[in-house]
Amino acid sequence: MKKSKLLAAMLAVVMTGTLFFGCGKSKDTSETPKTDDKQTETPAEDPAPEVEQKIVYNLGADPKTIDPQLNSAVDGSTIIHNAFEGLMREDSTGQIVPAVAEKYDVSEDGTVYKFYLRKDAKWSDGKPVVAGDFEYAWKRALNPEVAAEYAYQLYYIKNGEAFYSKKDGVTIDDIGVKALDDSTLEVTLEAPCPYFLSLAAFPTYFPTRQDIIETNGDRWALSPETYIGNGPFKMSEWVAKESMTFVKNENYWDAANVKLETLQVKLIDDEVTYLSAFKAGEIDVIESPPQAEIPSLVAAGTAEIYPYLGTYFYVINLSDNGKNVDAKAAEFLANPKVREALTLAIDRTLIADKVAQGGQKPATSYVPEGVLDSAGKEFQKDYLPPTADIEQAKKLLEEAGYPNGEGAPTVTFTFNTGSGHQMIAQAIQDMWKKNLGIDIELKNEEWAVFQDTRTNFNYLIARHGWIGDYNDPMTFLDMWTTGNGQNNSGYSNPEYDELIAAAKVEIDDAKRTEMLHKAEDILMGDLPIIPIYFYTNVLCINPKVQGTYKSLLGQMEFRDAYVE
Template sequence: MLKNKFKILAVTMSLTLMGSLFTGCGTSKTGGNTTGKSTIKVNIAADPKTIDPGLNNSVEGGHVITNAFEGLTNLDKNEKSVPGVAEKWDVSSDGLTYTFHLRKKAKWSDGKTVKASDFEYAWKRALDPKTASQYAYQLFYLKNGEAYNTGKSTAANVGVKATDDYTLVATLESPTPYFISLTAFPTYAPVRKDIVEKNPTTWATKAETYISNGPFKMVEYKQKDSLNFEKNSNYWNAKNVKIDRIEFKTLENESSYYSAFKTGQLDLIDKPPAAEIPGLLKDGTAKSYPYLGTYFYDINVSPQAKGVNSQAAKVLSDARVRKALNLAIDRTSIVEKISKGGEKPATSFVPLGTSDSNGNEFTNKEYLPKTADVSQAKKLLAEAGYPDGKGFPQLEILYNTMQNHQNIAQAVQDMWKKNLGINITLRNVERKVHLTDLQKHNFLLGRDGWIADYNDAMTFLDMFTTGNGNNNTGYSNTKYDQLIAQAKAEPDKAKRAVLLHSAEDQLMTDLPIIPIYYYTEVVCMNKKLKNVHISNLGFFIFRDASLQK
C-alpha cells in the first residue's frame, strides 16, 4: 500500500513540475493563443551540447541548426537536394570543381548580406585543428582539407574560395557523387566571422549573438528548458514561412513529454514510451517514418580504456570477447519486447535502405544472428580464457537518460549474465555528460546511435577511421583506413561499392561495436500541424510547415 501511495505522490509531483516547465509559454493556435501568432512546441529530448554548426554532432542540436541556418542547398520532402542560399551551381566535367552562385537576396537575421566568404570561413573554421570539430572529416572531400586539419598544409590551400561576394568555388580531392547533398548538412552551413571571433565560446548560447541565415532566428535560450525561435523576417523566402514561433523543449523523460503531448502542451514529440507505441501507431496518434540509422554500443578499444579499468580494457582488446558479447544478444527480443517501434534487428552496421551509390541497396550481408547464438558465444569466451564467465572482470554500460536506453541496457545486462555468466553494471548520465564521456573515451561500453548525414554507405563507415572525431570506440586498423581512402578516391561506382563492402567486412570482423537495431522514427504530431519534413537523416524541418486554425 505504501508503494502505491508514494507512486501516486510521485506522479502528482511530476505533473506539477511538468506544468511549471510550460508556465508563461505561449500556446499554439490549437490552445487558444491570444497573440495571433502560430506557435508550435517541439520536444527535442535533451538540451543540446552545442548548436554551433561547426561543432554539433548530435541529433538534438541538428534539429535546431537545420531550422536556424541554411546551407548552399536544402533537402526537400523527398530528401532531394534543392537550391538553398545557392540558386544554381555548375560542376566541371571531371567532377572535381563546383561553382556555386549565391542569391543576392540571402540575408542574415541581422539584415546583413550572406556572402560567399561566410561559407569559406565556416568550412575552413571547421577544418582548423584548433576548432576541434568532431565533424572536420566531413570536409576532407575538399582539396587539402585533411592536410590542413592534420597540420600538413595551410588554410590558404584548402579547396574552397569565394571569388566574389556571390560566387563560391569548391575543389575536391576526388569526384564525390553525394557532394551536393553534403552542402545541406549543418557542418557546411555558413557562420559569420565577425560574430564568431568576437565571442568564440559563447556566441551560440545567446539570442543576441546567435545570428543565423535560415527561416527562424533565436529570440531566447533557457538552459535545460527551451530554445525559442521566431520567423526570420530577413530570410530570403520569408513570405513562404508560415510558422511564427518554435519553442524547442528539452524534456528527457519519455513519460513527461508524452503527457505534455497528450494535454496539448507539446505539438510534436518523437520516441514516445515504448509500451505506448503499438497503440499509438494503431490509432494513428503516432506515425513511423523512415530513418537511416543504427542503434549500437561502442566498445572502448582505445588506449584511454586502460585508465577507466585496465583489466577490463585488456579483456575487451580480445576480438573473441567482443564477438562473444555480440553473439550473446537476442536482438529480435529487444525490438519486439522493448523498443516496439518497428525496428529491425541489426545484423550489420550499415542499416537497411542505405544506398551504395551504384543504384542498389548497400546492405546484403548478415554478419550477426538476429537471435542469440549462445553456444558459439560461450565457446569464444572459453577460448579467450573465461569459461562460463569465470575470472571475467565486471564491465559497465554507459547510457544517457531515457527509459528506452535503460530498458535495453538492462536487457543486455540480463542476457550477458544468463548466456555468458558475466556481470555488468549500468551508469546513467544526462546527455551532455554522455556525449563528453564518449568523446573522451571515458567508458567501457557506451550507448550510441548513428544517423546518416547523406544517403550513402560511406556515412556509416568512414567514422571508424583512425582518429576520426566521431570514432568513439578508438578503433584503429590500417587496412580499414586504406579501404575507406580507396573508396573515396574510386570514380567507378561498382568498384567503390566493393571497397565499401570490404571495409564493412573488416569492421564486422574486428567488432569494436555491438549493433542492436536499425532505427525507425516514431513521431506523435498535432493533427493541425502540416507539411513538417521528418527527414530520414534525423531532422525535423519546419521551413514549409503550417498550423491550421
C-alpha cells in the same frame, strides 16, 4: 516488410503532416429561394477565426552545442537546420535542391564546383550572406585548433585533410574553397564525390559569421543576441533546461513562404513527462514516446512509425586514452573473441519486438537497410543472426579463457538518461549474465555529460547510435578510420583505413562498392561496435500541424510548417 518495400518507403522523406477532418457548415451552392420574385440575400458567414501560427516541439535535453561547425548530434542538427541554411538543402521529398546557392556549375571531371549565391540572401540581423561566409566557416571547421568532430566531412575538399593534419607546406590558403566575389564560391575537390551536393546541405558546411565568432568566442552560440543565422527562424529566447523559442526570420530570403510565426522548442528529456504534455495539448510534436506505450499509441492513431536511416549499437572502448577505466575490464574487452561472444549472446529480435517496440528491425550488420551504393542499389548485407547464437558465444568465451564467464571482470556499461535506453541495457545485461555468466554494472549519465564521457574514452562499453549524414555507405564507414573525430571506440586497422581512403577517390561504382563491402567485412570481424537494431522514427503530431517533416537523416524541419 520486404527489403524492396522498405527501400521504397525510405526513399521518400517522412511527411508528418496529416489530414484534418472537422465538422462545419457546408456551403450550399444551389440557387437561393425567391420571395415575391425577388432574390433574398444569404447572410454572410462569419470569417474563420485566425489561427495562431505557433508550434511547440519537444527536442529533449539541451543540445551539447548548436554551433554548425561543432555540432555532431541529431538534436543540435534540428536547431541548426531551422536557424541556418547551406548552399543546398533537403526538401520535403528528400531531394537536394538549391538554397542559398541559386544555381551551381560542375566541371566535366566533377572536381570543381561554382556556387552562385542569391543576391537577396541575408543574415537575421539584415547583413547580406556572402561567399566569404562559407569560405570562413569551412576553413574554420578544418582548423585543428577548433577541434570539430566533423572536420573529416570536409576532407573531400582539396588539401582539407592535409591542412587539418598539419602536413608540411600546406597553409590555409591552399584549401580548395575560395570566394571569387561576394556572390561566387569556387570549390575544388580532391576527387569526384557523388554526394557532394548532399554534403553542401549538411550543417558543418553551413555559413557562419566571422565577426560574430571572433568577437564573442565560443559563447556566440549561447545567446539569442549573438546566435545570428540565415535560416527561416531566429532565436528569441533560451531558458536552459527548459525551452528555446524561435520566431520567423523576416530577413530570410524566402520569408514570404514561411507561414509559421513562432517555434517553441521544449527541452524535456523524460519520455513520460513529454508524452503527458502532448496528450494535454501543451506540446504539438514529440518523438520517441515511452517504449511501453508505443503499441497502444500506434493502435490508437496517436503515433506513427516511419523509416529512419540509422543503427542503434553499443561501442567498445579500444583506446589507450581513457581515464578512470578499469584496466582488467579493458583487457577483457580487448580480446576479439570476447567481443564476438558478447555480440552473439544478444537476441536482437527480442530487443526490437519486446523492448524497443517501435517497428525496429534486428541489426544484422552495421550499415542499415535503405542505404544505397553509388549505383543506387541496396548496400546492406547480413553478418549476424537476428537471434542469439548462445552455443557459439559460449565457445568463443571459453576459447578466450573465460569458460562460463569464470574469471571475467565486472564490466560497466554507460548510457545516457532515458527509460528506453535503460530498458534495453537491462535486457542485454540479463542476456550477458544468463548466456555467458558475465556481470554488467549499469551507469547512466545526463546527455551532455555522457557525450563527453564517450568522446574522451572514459567508459568500457557505451550506448551509441548513428544516423546517416547522407545516403551512402561512406557515412557509416568512414567514421571508424584511425583518429576520426567520430571514432569513439579508438578503433584502428590500417587495412580498413586504406580501403576507405581508396573508396573515396574511386570513380568506378562497382569497384567502390566492393571496397566498402570489404571495409565493413573488416569492421564486423573486429567488432569495435555491437549492432542492436535499425532505427525507426516514432512520432506523435497534433493533427492541426501541417507541413513539418522528419528527414530520414534525423532533423525535424519546420520551414514549410503551419497550423491549420
